[in-house]
Amino acid sequence: MTSTVVLPGVPALAGVYARGAGASGRLAVARRLGRAPSALPDVVYTVSGVRADPQQLTAYQHLLGEPASDRLPAGFVHVLAFPVATALMARTDFPLPLAGLVHLSNHVEQHRPVTLDDPLDVRAWAADLRAHRSGTQVDLVTEVRTGDTLAWRGVSTYLARGIRLGGDGAPASDEERVPFVPPTPTGRWRLAADTGRRYAAVSGDRNPIHLSSLSAKALGFPRAIAHGMYTAARALADVGAARGDAYVWSVEFAGPVLLPGTVTVRVAHDDADGFTFAGWDARSGKPHLTGTVTPLAA
Amino acid sequence: MAASTPKSRTTADPAGPRRALVLGGNRIPFARAGGKYAHASNQDMLTAALDGLVARYGLQGERIGQVAAGAVLKHSRDFNLTRESVLGSALSPETPAYDLQEACATGLETVVALTNKIRLGQLESAIAGGVDSTSDAPIAVSDRLRRVLLDLSHAKTPQQKLAAVARLRPKDLAPAAPRTDEPRTGLSMGEHQALTTAQWGITREAQDEIALLSHQRLAAAYDAGFFDDLVTPFRGLVRDANLRTDTSMEKLATLKPTFGLTLDTPATMTAGNSTPLTDGASTVLLGSDEWAAAHDLTPLAAVVDAEAGAVDFVHGVDGLLMAPAFAVPRLLARNGLTLDDFAYVEIHEAFASTVLTTLAAWESEEFGRDRLGLPGAFGKVDRSRLNVHGSSLAAGHPFAATGGRIVATISKELHRRKAAEGGTPRALVSVCAAGGLGLTAILEAA
Numbered sequence: 001m002t003s004t005v006v007l008p009g010v011p012a013l014a015g016v017y018a019r020g021a022g023a024s025g026r027l028a029v030a031r032r033l034g035r036a037p038s039a040l041p042d043v044v045y046t047v048s049g050v051r052a053d054p055q056q057l058t059a060y061q062h063l064l065g066e067p068a069s070d071r072l073p074a075g076f077v078h079v080l081a082f083p084v085a086t087a088l089m090a091r092t093d094f095p096l097p098l099a100g101l102v103h104l105s106n107h108v109e110q111h112r113p114v115t116l117d118d119p120l121d122v123r124a125w126a127a128d129l130r131a132h133r134s135g136t137q138v139d140l141v142t143e144v145r146t147g148d149t150l151a152w153r154g155v156s157t158y159l160a161r162g163i164r165l166g167g168d169g170a171p172a173s174d175e176e177r178v179p180f181v182p183p184t185p186t187g188r189w190r191l192a193a194d195t196g197r198r199y200a201a202v203s204g205d206r207n208p209i210h211l212s213s214l215s216a217k218a219l220g221f222p223r224a225i226a227h228g229m230y231t232a233a234r235a236l237a238d239v240g241a242a243r244g245d246a247y248v249w250s251v252e253f254a255g256p257v258l259l260p261g262t263v264t265v266r267v268a269h270d271d272a273d274g275f276t277f278a279g280w281d282a283r284s285g286k287p288h289l290t291g292t293v294t295p296l297a298a
Numbered sequence: 299m300a301a302s303t304p305k306s307r308t309t310a311d312p313a314g315p316r317r318a319l320v321l322g323g324n325r326i327p328f329a330r331a332g333g334k335y336a337h338a339s340n341q342d343m344l345t346a347a348l349d350g351l352v353a354r355y356g357l358q359g360e361r362i363g364q365v366a367a368g369a370v371l372k373h374s375r376d377f378n379l380t381r382e383s384v385l386g387s388a389l390s391p392e393t394p395a396y397d398l399q400e401a402c403a404t405g406l407e408t409v410v411a412l413t414n415k416i417r418l419g420q421l422e423s424a425i426a427g428g429v430d431s432t433s434d435a436p437i438a439v440s441d442r443l444r445r446v447l448l449d450l451s452h453a454k455t456p457q458q459k460l461a462a463v464a465r466l467r468p469k470d471l472a473p474a475a476p477r478t479d480e481p482r483t484g485l486s487m488g489e490h491q492a493l494t495t496a497q498w499g500i501t502r503e504a505q506d507e508i509a510l511l512s513h514q515r516l517a518a519a520y521d522a523g524f525f526d527d528l529v530t531p532f533r534g535l536v537r538d539a540n541l542r543t544d545t546s547m548e549k550l551a552t553l554k555p556t557f558g559l560t561l562d563t564p565a566t567m568t569a570g571n572s573t574p575l576t577d578g579a580s581t582v583l584l585g586s587d588e589w590a591a592a593h594d595l596t597p598l599a600a601v602v603d604a605e606a607g608a609v610d611f612v613h614g615v616d617g618l619l620m621a622p623a624f625a626v627p628r629l630l631a632r633n634g635l636t637l638d639d640f641a642y643v644e645i646h647e648a649f650a651s652t653v654l655t656t657l658a659a660w661e662s663e664e665f666g667r668d669r670l671g672l673p674g675a676f677g678k679v680d681r682s683r684l685n686v687h688g689s690s691l692a693a694g695h696p697f698a699a700t701g702g703r704i705v706a707t708i709s710k711e712l713h714r715r716k717a718a719e720g721g722t723p724r725a726l727v728s729v730c731a732a733g734g735l736g737l738t739a740i741l742e743a744a
Binding site for chain 2: 065184185186187188189190238239240242264266267268269275282
C-alpha cells in the first residue's frame with residue numbers, strides 16, 4: 001500500500017542534497033556488494049498551502065525574461081514544487097544515488113493558470129524505474145493543485161549513469177536517436193559566467209556543478225554548467241504570451257551548456273498551433289536542448 | 299455625397315481633411331561616430347538643426363504650433379530633449395514641443411503625427427525632427443549597482459545602508475554601454491538582416507551596387523547644389539562625412555563580410571553595404587496652406603497618408619526589417635495606388651540588402667499570394683526612381699534623424715519635378731526600424 005509522507009513545508013534543497021549525498025554513499029556500498037536497484041519506494045510526499053514569494057517570483061521572471069505578471073510561469077511552479085520530489089529521491093530506500101543524476105527530459109502540463117495568491121498543494125512520487133542504454137532512468141512526478149483542481153503536472157526524467165537494474169535489465173526499446181540538424185536560428189543566448197549562480201539564487205538549486213568552475217571541476221565538469229531548467233525556461237519565455245493559458249511544455253536535454261557560453265536558438269511556430277524550440281552550439285552544431293510548447297485542450 | 303456611404307479616402311478626395319504641407323527642411327551634415335561631432339550632445343545638434351531652419355525661413359521669435367522630435371539613444375536627463383532644444387533656439391520660447399521615440403522610424407513618425415494635427419486643424423505650423431549621437435551615447439551603471447544605489451537611497455538605518463552596499467561586487471562597477479541587440483532575440487540588427495538576406499538569396503554584388511549608387515547619387519546631388527538649401531554646415535563639416543566620392547565596385551569588393559558569418563550561406567554584408575554609426579540631426583518645416591501663404595513660403599509637398607507595420611521576427615516568421623514590405627501594400631491599397639503611380643520611391647538603406655529584400659518580397663509571386671493575400675506579386679519598383687539622391691548608405695544614419703533627411707530631400711525633389719514637368723508626382727517613403735517595426739508614407743508634389 002502506498003504510504004503518504006506529509007511534509008510541513010517545501011524542504012530547502014541544500015539540506016536535501018546533503019542527505020542525498022549520504023544516501024548515495026550507502027548506495028555505492030550496496031552496488032559493490034552486488035545489490036542492484038530493483039524497486040521504487042511506494043510513497044507519496046505531500047505539502048499543502050505552498051505560496052509563492054513575490055520577490056522571488058519577480059527575480060525569477062526578470063532573470064528568465066518573463067513579464068512580471070502575477071501568474072507563475074510553469075518553470076517557477078517547478079521551482080516551488082520540485083524540492084518535494086527531491087526529498088523523496090534523498091530517501092535511503094530510493095534506489096538511485098541523488099548525487100550525479102542526469103536530468104534527461106522534463107514534461108510539464110500547465111492545465112490552468114497559477115497565480116501568486118493561490119495556495120498550492122503539492123504531491124510528488126517516483127515512477128517507472130526502467131533501463132536506459134547507459135544506465136537506469138526514473139520519472140519523478142509532481143502534481144500541483146489549487147483547491148481540488150489539478151493545475152500543473154510535471155514529469156522529470158533522471159538517469160543514473162552506469163547503474164544497471166537488477167533482474168530483467170535490458171532496455172525496453174533501443175530507440176534510435178534522430179541526428180540533430182541545426183535549423184535557421186531566431187536568436188542567441190549569451191550566458192555569463194554567473195548564470196548558474198543567478199539561477200541558483202532564484203530557484204534554490206545550488207548544485208555545485210552550476211555554481212563555479214572550481215566546484216564543477218571537483219565533480220568532473222571542465223567548467224560550471226547551466227541548469228537545464230534555466231535553458232528550458234528561457235525557451236518557454238521566448239515563446240511568450242502565445243503559449244496561452246493551458247499548454248504542454250516538453251524538453252529533452254542533450255549536451256550541457258558550459259558557462260560562460262553562447263547558445264544559438266530557434267523558437268518558432270510548428271505546423272499546428274504550437275511551438276518547437278532548440279538550443280545548440282553554433283560551432284559544433286551539437287544540441288543542448290530541444291522541445292515543444294503546445295496548447296493543451298481544456 | 300451620401301454621408302452614410304463609407305468611402306476609401308484617396309489623394310483626390312475633396313471631402314478629406316485639408317492639406318498638410320512640407321515647406322522646407324534643414325539638417326546638419328551627418329558625421330561618422332567619433333568624428334567632428336564626437337563631443338556634441340543630442341541637444342546641441344538638434345538645436346543647431348533648428349536654428350539653421352529658423353535662419354533659412356525667417357522664423358526668429360516665431361511661435362510655431364508645435365515641435366516634435368526624438369532620439370533613439372537618449373540620456374534619461376533628456377526627458378524634454380525637444381523642448382530644451384526649442385528653448386535654446388531662436389524660436390519663440392512659447393513654442394510647445396514634445397519628444398517621440400520609435401527607433402529608426404522616430405523622424406518619419408514626427409512628420410506623420412504633426413501633419414495629422416495640421417490636417418485636423420489643431421496646428422497651423424509645426425517642425426518635425428530627430429537627432430542621434432552614437433558618440434555621446436548614454437552609459438548606464440550595471441543593473442546590480444543601480445539596484446544597490448536605489449536600495450541605498452531607500453535605506454533608513456545604517457544597518458540597512460551597510461547591507462545594501464555589502465551586496466556590491468567589483469564587477470558590478472563596470473558600466474553598461476547601450477546595446478543594439480534586439481532585446482528578445484539577442485541578435486544584432488545586422489545579424490537579423492543577414493538571416494533575411496540569406497532567406498531571399500541576395501548577392502554580395504547586388505548589395506555593393508546599391509551602396510555604390512547611393513554614394514554616386516548623393517555626391518552628384520551635392521555637386522549640383524541640391525543640398526545648398528537643405529544642409530547647414532556644423533562644427534567644420536559641410537558634407538556628410540561618410541560620403542565617399544571615390545568608391546567603386548572594386549573597392550567595395552575588397553571589404554570583408556561582417557554579418558552572417560555563422561550561417562550556411564556565404565556572408566555578403568560588409569561595412570560598405572551596411573550603414574555606419576553616425577551622429578546628426580534633421581528638421582522639417584510643416585504647415586497649412588494658409589500659414590505658408592501668410593509667411594510667404596513655397597509649399598514643396600503634401601503629406602498624403604501613412605501606414606505603420608510590424609512583423610513577428612521573434613519567432614522567425616519574417617525578417618526583423620521586413621515590416622514595410624507589408625505596410626506599403628496596405629497603404630497603397632487604401633489610396634487606390636500601385637507602385638507604378640510613384641515617380642519616386644525612398645527605401646531607407648539600413649543595409650543595402652534591406653532595400654533588396656523588400657524589393658524581392660514585392661516581386662515574389664509566392665510572397666504576394668501567401669503573405670499579402672494578393673493574386674500574385676505586389677509589383678516592381680523602377681530602379682531609376684529609387685533613392686534618387688542617395689540614401690543612408692552614403693549619407694549615414696543617425697537613427698532618429700533619417701526620417702527628416704528623407705522627407706525634406708524628396709519633398710524638394712517633388713517640387714522641382716512638378717515645376718519642371720507639371721503634373722502631381724508622388725513619392726513613397728519607407729523606413730524600417732528595430733523591434734520589427736516599419737513606417738511608410740505617401741507624399742505628393744505641392
